[in-house]
Amino acid sequence: MTSTTHRDAAEIGRTERGPRPVPELGAQRAAADLSHVDTTLGNGLRVLAVRKPTVPLVEIRLRVPFGGTEPLHSATAEVLAETLLTGTAHRDRVGIDTELALIGGDLNASVDPQRLSVNGNALAARLPTLLDVLADALTSASYVDDEVARESDRLVERLAVSRTQPRVIAREALLRHCYGDHPVTREMPQAEDVAQVSPEAVRALHSAAVLPRGSVLVLVGDFDPEQVVGEVENALRDWSSPSDARIMPALPMLSGGDMLLVPRPGAVQSQIRFVAQAVPRTDPRYPALQLANLSFGGYFSSRLVENIREDKGYTYSAHSGFEFSGPSATVGVDADTANDVTAAAVLETRYELGRIAVDPPTAHEVGSVRQYAVGSLLTSTASQAGLATQLAALASNGLGVEWLATHPERLAAVTVEEVAQAAFDFFAPARFTGVVVGDAESLAPQLSALGGFTVGEPAAS
Template sequence: MTFPEVNEQVLPCGLRVLSTHSPSASMAEVRLAIPMPSTAVDLAAALVMVDSLPGGGGRADEAENVLGPGALVQTTYDHRWLRIGASVPATKLPELIALVFGALATPRYSADTCRGATRRIIQRNIMARSHPQIIARTALGRHCYGDDFPAVLPEPSALSAVTPEDVTRLHRDHLVPDRALLVVTGGADQGRTSKALAEATSSWSADPGREAPARGPELKDAGITLAERQSTGQSDITLIARSLPRTDPRFPALSIANCVFGGYPASRLVARLREEKGLVYAVECALDELLEDELIMIHAGMDPYDAPVVLREIQSELARFAAEPPTAAEIATAREYMLGMLYQSAASQAGLAELLFSVAPLGVGLDWLLSLPQVLHDVTTDQVAEIARELYPPDRFSGVVVGERGVLGAQEFDVPQGAAR
C-alpha cells in the first residue's frame, strides 16, 4: 500500500499535526479533532458551543463568505470528540486556519449568539427525538450503564437555561490543544500552512493545572430487555459486547472475524436475516465505541412483529459463529473487501484525510496503518476462529429491543417481560 509522505509534528501548544502534500490537488482537506470528556459535560452548553463555532449551524454561510465558492466547513460533537471538517480551495487554507483557530483561542459567545443557537437546536431536536437510533442509543445506555449514562439529547429547558458564561467556561476547560489532532491533505503549500498554524495557535493553550476528567459509568453485563417506543412501525434491536482495543495484537483477526459475521454485504448476518429470510430492513455488526468502551455492536431494524424471531436468529448466528468459525474462503473474501475499502479510502484527498483522521486518535502510529495490508494478509484461520469463540458467544451480549409496548408485549421473547423499561 503506497501513501504520500506524511509529515508529523507537535506544535508548541501541544497540537499534533499530520500533513501530506499533493501539488496537483486544487483543494485542501482539513480535519480537526479535540477530545471531550464522555461524561461530566453540560450537554446543552456543549451543543450551543458547537452551533456557535465556525461550521456550526449558526455560522452555516460563513465558509463561502470568507473562503470563497466551494468552501465547506462543518463542526460536530459526539460526546467524545468535537470535530471540525473542512474542504477549501488550497490557496485559502491560511484563511481557514485563522478562522478556526482564532475562534478556538479566543472564545466569544454573546447572549444573542446563545439564544439563536438554542432556538435552532430545539427545533432540530423535535425531529431527532423520534429517530430510531436516538431512541435505541438512549435505551441501550440506560440499560447497560445505568442512570448515570449521559443524555443523548438535552431537554428544551436545559438549553434555554444556557448562558454565555456557561459556554465560555466549557470552551476554556475543554477546547484545548493538548491531545488534539489536525490532519491536512491536498494541494496547500506546506510552508505557508506551517506559518499560518504557528501564528494562529500561538495564543491557544490549556490550563496546566486542569484535572483529567473522571471516567464515565461502567458497562454492565445487563442481559437483554424490552424498551418502549410510542407509535412506531419499526422495532430496533441493539446488542453490545466488550471488544478489543486497536492496540491489541489480535485486533486484525477481530476485524476480519467481525467483517465475516456482520460487517459487509456478504456477511453471515446480512445473508441470513436480509437476503435469505427478508426479516430486516437493515442489519450490521460493527466495531464501535460508547463512552470509554470498545464494543462489538449489532444493530437491526425490522417490523415489530418480526422482532422476536430476529432476536432469536441473531442469537443463533452468534452461537453458530462460535461453534462454526469462519472458513478460509470466508476469511479470504472478507480480507479482500477490507483491503479494497482501505485502498479506495486512500485514493482521494478527502478519503486520505478521513483515513488518517480515523486512525491517529486510536493510540497507534502511522506505521500501523502502513503495515495494515500485510498484517491482514498474515492473519490465520486459527486466529480468527479463536476470536469467534472468545468474543461472539451470545451470552456475552447485552442490549435492548425497542418498539411499541403493546406490540412487543404480545410477542414471545426469550426475555423476561418484567425486565422491560
C-alpha cells in the same frame, strides 16, 4: 420483441457452461504511502500533515477532547458547537461566511460526549486564510447574546424532531442500558437544559475546555507537509493553555446479560440492538476480530445478512460493526424489523452469534472478507476527505499514518485459526446484552418466551 422475463442475481451470474468466473484481483498496494509530518507543537497540539496532491484542495480535521460531567455540560457543549463559528472579536457571522466563500472554503463544528470537532476545506493555496479563520474562532469566539439565543432555539426544535426518530430512541436506550449515568449517554441534551444555557456559560466553557494540549489537527492536501506545519504553528500561536483538554471518563467494561425491552406503544416496527465488549485497534487480536466481524455481519455477503435479510426477509438492513472510545471498543449488531417478525429476528441473530462461535468462518469466507477489508480501506482513503477523516479517527486514539499503512499487512497475516479464535472469544451469545425498542404489548409475550429479556420504562419521546 424485447423479453420482460425477470432474472435474479443467481441466474445473471451463470452461463450455459456454469457460473461466470470472478476476475482475479490485482496486486494489492499499501493503503498509505504518503509524505507526512506528525509532530506536537509547543502548545501541546498534535499536528498530522499529509501530502495528497490529487486535487488542489486541503482538508482539515480538528479534534478537541471535550469530556464533562456537569449536569448542563452536554447542553452547553451543543450550543457552543452551534455558535463557535457565528462571530469572533474580529469577524461577525457574515464576515466569516464571506471570507470562507472567497477561498472556496468551509468550516463546521460538532460535538459529542468525547470531543469537539471542527472540519473544513479550502483551496490549498488559500490554506493560510482558512487557518486564520480557524484560529480566530478558537481564540476569540464571541458567542454574542443574539446568536446564542437564535441557535439555542433552533437546537431545541431539532432535538424535538430527532427524539421522534426510532433509531435515535434506540441509540439512547442502548446507551442508558449499558452505561447508566455515564456522560457518554448524553449524546443529545435535553431541550429543557438547552433552554437554560446562557452566553456567559458558553464563553466559560470555551475558555475552560477549548484547549490545544491533547488535541489533534489533521491536514490532508496538495501541500508540502513541513511548510504546512510551520503555517499551523504561526496561525495558532495565540491558542495556548497550561491545562490539558478534557478527556471523557473511561467507559466501564461491558458484560453479557439480559436484553431490555423498551416499550414504545403503538410502534409498528422494532429496533434490535446487541452489543458486547471488543478490543481497540492497537490490540494484536484486532485484525482477526475485524475479519470475524465482517464474516458475521459486517458487509452485505455476511452470514447475518444472508440469514435475516436475504433468506427470511425479516429486515431490509442488518449490520454489525465497531465503536471506539479511547482505549475501549465495542462490537454492535443492529436491525430494524416489523413487529410480527421481531422475536424471530432476535432468535436468528442469537443463532448466528452462536454459529460463528462454534462453526467459524471457512478459509473461503476468510479470504473473501480479507479482500473486502483491504479494498474498503483503500477506497475509504482514496479521497482527501476520506483520508483526513480516517486519520482523525486514528489520531484521536494515538495512531497515525504508519498504522494505516501497515494494516493491510496485518490483515494479510491473519490465519483462519486466528479468525476462528476471535469469533469464539468475542461473538459467543452470552457476551452480548442490548435492547429491543418496540410495542411491548405485542412483543413481550414472544420475547419472554425466548428468555433473557426484562421490560423497562417506556422510551422517551
